[in-house]
């Protein structure tokens with residue numbers, strides 16, 4: 001399609017722009033926009049800058065049916081037809097969206113009596129289940145910046161996955177009670193292999209594969225003052241764990257950031273449950289928190305919106321008059337592998353890469369309706385494809401940082417595309433007209 005480039009427009013600079021590329025949601029970016037192009041992104045990391053500049057070069061059709069250009073109205077009608085014919089549809093994704101789009105997706109799922117699931121089910125789903133079991137001692141990233149003098153990264157490599165986490169929140173940031181930044185902090189990395197993050201740590205504890213639970217349980221024993229009756233097989237000498245336990249109880253404000261390396265290793269939900277119990281124990285000695293390092297865009301917002309609308313964060317079935325939640329039964333991967341859904345609406349196709357190969361293969365055989373940003377395209381040919389405006393560039397919205405703090409997004413330029421909220425609402429209107 002022809003993108004309405006207006007090169008004669010004067011350049012405009014937008015400051016304090018929030019970045020939605022990873023869960024850090026750095027809100028200090030500066031964008032220079034000329035006409036309808038982003039010409040410069042300042043303070044963006046190596047993940048964010050190419051992501052935003054790529055928007056300039058992609059002008060796909062606003063709507064396609066079976067790979068051919070379509071009018072928006074025809075694509076909506078075809079989507080309504082596919083979903084009306086479906087007996088058990090699935091709505092999946094939502095992490096490359098924003099609160100308005102996520103809310104519209106839940107409304108559509110309610111109207112359809114559909115399953116609705118977010119990318120949490122293939123990422124931090126086990127962590128969420130652990131939090132539901134034992135609760136969590138939380139803090140904001142602002143508290144980490146101003147107070148944390150002991151920072152532990154467990155099964156995570158933020159130097160590569162969240163490039164500005166160190167600078168803005170956890171390691172180098174200068175805070176009120178840590179005025180010398182890095183010099184006032186002890187950084188600990190616990191992982192099964194050396195990473196770019198472990199290279200920058202004061203202490204690196206390399207544990208044996210799938211021995212996280214043993215390490216956490218040993219730390220709990222040591223923190224309670226119990227002596228382990230035998231040396232646990234963790235890959236780490238007991239003396240080093242004793243040293244870590246002492247540092248954890250002695251610190252003024254500690255935080256452990258954990259990633260998929262912990263949540264997806266072995267029985268991930270039990271690993272995280274044990275870690276949350278360890279953090280609860282530590283709060284008898286000092287102030288300590290645990291936080292997930294969340295990856296793509298607004299996955300935290302997707303969980304939050306699902307929670308406030310249905311009571312549950314992912315894997316929800318709305319076929320009955322009340323919502324049902326059951327990870328494994330109503331999550332996308334299981335539904336697809338067991339061949340239990342007959343139509344899928346996907347908001348953000350990049351999230352499907354995290355599904356199992358069997359689920360991805362099944363997805364390609366089903367009628368699919370896909371909503372994507374201009375610079376993202378699905379790895380298969382969906383039946384209906386909509387290109388949508390980018391929240392925070394073309395449309396306002398709200399994104400949730402990894403610590404569940406909502407941050408406003410503003411529009412910097414016009415777009416020829418509808419937002420995913422508008423597409424989803426148009427489909428819902430069509431379904432309502434059909435049923436009326």
Ligand code: SF4
Nearest residue numbers: 019022025026045164
């Ligand atoms: S660290 Fe994350 S939120 Fe911050 S600029 Fe990089 S990609 Fe964006």
